[in-house]
Amino acid sequence: MATLAERLVEAHNRINNAAAIANRSPEEITLLAVSKTKPASMIVEAYDAGCRHFGENYLQEGVEKIAELSQLDDIVWHFIGPLQSNKTRPVAEHFDWMHTLDRSKIAQRLNDQRPTGKPPLNVCLQVNISNEASKSGVSVAKLPQLAVAVAAMPNLRLRGLMAIPAASNDPAQQRLAFAQMKQLLQQLQQTHPQLDTLSMGMSTDMDAAILEGSTMVRIGTAIFGTRN
Numbered sequence: 456m457a458t459l460a461e462r463l464v465e466a467h468n469r470i471n472n473a474a475a476i477a478n479r480s481p482e483e484i485t486l487l488a489v490s491k492t493k494p495a496s497m498i499v500e501a502y503d504a505g506c507r508h509f510g511e512n513y514l515q516e517g518v519e520k521i522a523e524l525s526q527l528d529d530i531v532w533h534f535i536g537p538l539q540s541n542k543t544r545p546v547a548e549h550f551d552w553m554h555t556l557d558r559s560k561i562a563q564r565l566n567d568q569r570p571t572g573k574p575p576l577n578v579c580l581q582v583n584i585s586n587e588a589s590k591s592g593v594s595v596a597k598l599p600q601l602a603v604a605v606a607a608m609p610n611l612r613l614r615g616l617m618a619i620p621a622a623s624n625d626p627a628q629q630r631l632a633f634a635q636m637k638q639l640l641q642q643l644q645q646t647h648p649q650l651d652t653l654s655m656g657m658s659t660d661m662d663a664a665i666l667e668g669s670t671m672v673r674i675g676t677a678i679f680g681t682r683n
């Protein structure tokens with residue numbers, strides 16, 4: 456079985472190959488290692504192999520790992536899980552990025568709870584791009600209004616958009632949703648030129664996401680192995 460370092464090399468190879476096909480520089484694409492359910496020791500292993508961006512889905516687990524690994528002070532911590540409005544404080548206090556913002560109520564609380572002395576919390580607005588009833592994310596129709604509200608909050612820094620499209624094994628189908636995301640970002644950039652992030656693509660569809668302009672791929676299984 457491949458080691459974690461070998462799987463990381465493989466993930467970077469996939470990024471490089473997809474970027475080459477898309478005529479993009481691989482440096483435009485950040486690998487966000489999704490370490491949810493995996494022990495802190497594996498984060499250290501990935502860190503030693505060069506990873507600096509880590510994504511966590513579960514609040515308690517994420518906060519514990521951040522505390523345990525606090526000596527690795529150049530790690531950038533991303534919260535990528537669903538968040539209830541009464542659970543915002545640990546995200547505001549401990550994370551550097553939040554990818555799943557989809558309501559102004561949560562944005563307001565994160566803004567109010569961000570400790571003074573910390574830089575603004577980087578945020579991506581999660582878009583329900585496949586329009587699934589069961590999925591979180593702001594609708595395409597309500598996205599511009601949410602972007603205006605979030606961009607006005609001084610302790611948040613609006614960076615871009617995030618999506619988890621409906622799962623598909625068909626690369627053409629995968630690309631369709633990602634292309635719609637790229638278009639949404641470009642529309643928003645007309646009034647919010649500071650937006651620079653498209654958080655999209657996971658282990659099974661990162662190649663399609665990069666072809667359509669992803670700047671941050673969130674990779675769990677392909678690096679850390681399957682989860683229980």
Ligand SMILES: *Cc1c(COP(=O)(O)O)cnc(C)c1O
Nearest residue numbers: 489535657658673674675676677
């Ligand atoms: C778990 C998760 C990932 C990583 O998924 P893999 O298929 O393991 O690469 C990416 N993004 C989000 C939001 C996740 O919850």
